[in-house]
Amino acid sequence: MQQEWLAERFEDERRQLFGVAYRMLGSTTEAEDAVQESWVRLSRSDTDAIDNIGAWLTTVVARVSLNMLRSRKTRGEVSLDAGPFGAALPDPVVVLDDGATQDPAERAMLADSVSMALLVVLDQLSPDERLAFVLHDLFAVPFDEIATMLDRSSDSTRQLASRARRRVRGGTPQREVAAQREFVDAFFAAAQDGDLDRLIGALHPEVVLRADLGQGITTYRGAAKVAGNAVMYAHADRVTHPALVNGAAGVAVTFHGKLFSVMAFTVVDGRITEIEAYAAPTQVAKLAETLGLESAHS
Structure with a gap:
């Protein structure tokens, strides 16, 4: 019963999770992989210790997407x-x-x-800028939470989002x-x-x-x-x-x-x-x- 309930909660969040991952990665295939990874991690976690499953899943899929994006940049594709x-x-x-x-x-x-114009501009941002902008401006995640994911201060994270926002506004008709x-x-x-x-x-x-x-x-x-x-x-x-x-x-x-x-x-x-x-x-x-x-x- 617990697993069925957990699966239902995950399906309730799937659309938002895919939205976060797709805007981070610009690929439906990679976004689906990131969403699936978030389910694997949820199914193996102690859910009694999770206060808000939706927020927890959003954080996980964002971290997974960030790691995928950093790996892509590191490989020098x-x-x-x-x-x-x-x-x-x-x-x-x-x-x-x-x-x-x-x-x-x-x-x-x-x-x-x-x-499409937004995806092009996002692809020109650094992984950290992209995460800050996508999570805060498109999904209203507080800067304090984003800062924890990036191991930065809240002020530094705000600056990342602000810099990304200026580039997005200048590049999307x-x-x-x-x-x-x-x-x-x-x-x-x-x-x-x-x-x-x-x-x-x-x-x-x-x-x-x-x-x-x-x-x-x-x-x-x-x-x-x-x-x-x-x-x-x-x-x-x-x-x-x-x-x-x-x-x-x-x-x-x-x-x-x-x-x-x-x-x-x-x-x-x-x-x-x-x-x-x-x-x-x-x-x-x-x-x-x-x-x-x-x-x-x-």
Whole structure:
């Protein structure tokens, strides 16, 4: 009975635990590993000595994520692409956008806290800065508790979060999904029509497309290059379905009814400035399972 009760309590906290780990690590696979490790530690602990299981689990998953992040930095993992994403795009959080999937509050939370732009900026922070910002600003964990995890003073931890906050505010454009959707739809309409002039007009002159096909990131720069790529891949049998990708307007692309890729867009001042295309077979297979679809790569 005790173990069943403990498992139920853990499941109650799973969503928040995954949220902490994902924002720390930028990878759903690593985040799931960190969450599972927190369960292993809980199941082996004396729960009678734990006053607040939710807070205890949050602390554990944060410590596990911090250690994973420090290990990643120590190994000197470097990017195959000179951009901020490294050798693979961060795993996206994707929800098909049928207009009824989430209420406005949930949409706002997702857009603010899991946006692709935020993940990019977080990846540029030190592990300690990232932990301080994620736990305090996104999950309201007191600085005293964070300071204990980092073996720092509360004042030092506040400074870490403040420094991270300044970088985040400077690097994450404001997003409004409904407004973005209009420009994303126009982009795909122009691509289907093979209209290069309309496509180029929808893109910022210095737009960047990053495509992850499973063998590192291929980067295309400039409106003409990205527009040409879009026309080349346009096909009547490839259908785009509106989706929220990391809280922003994106699409799930199906081919003969099977998930082929997922695309995320950044729109600034009416122009598309960045596109991330997720087409790595293993990643698409995982996303297809999450969305209840078959994978075109299976």
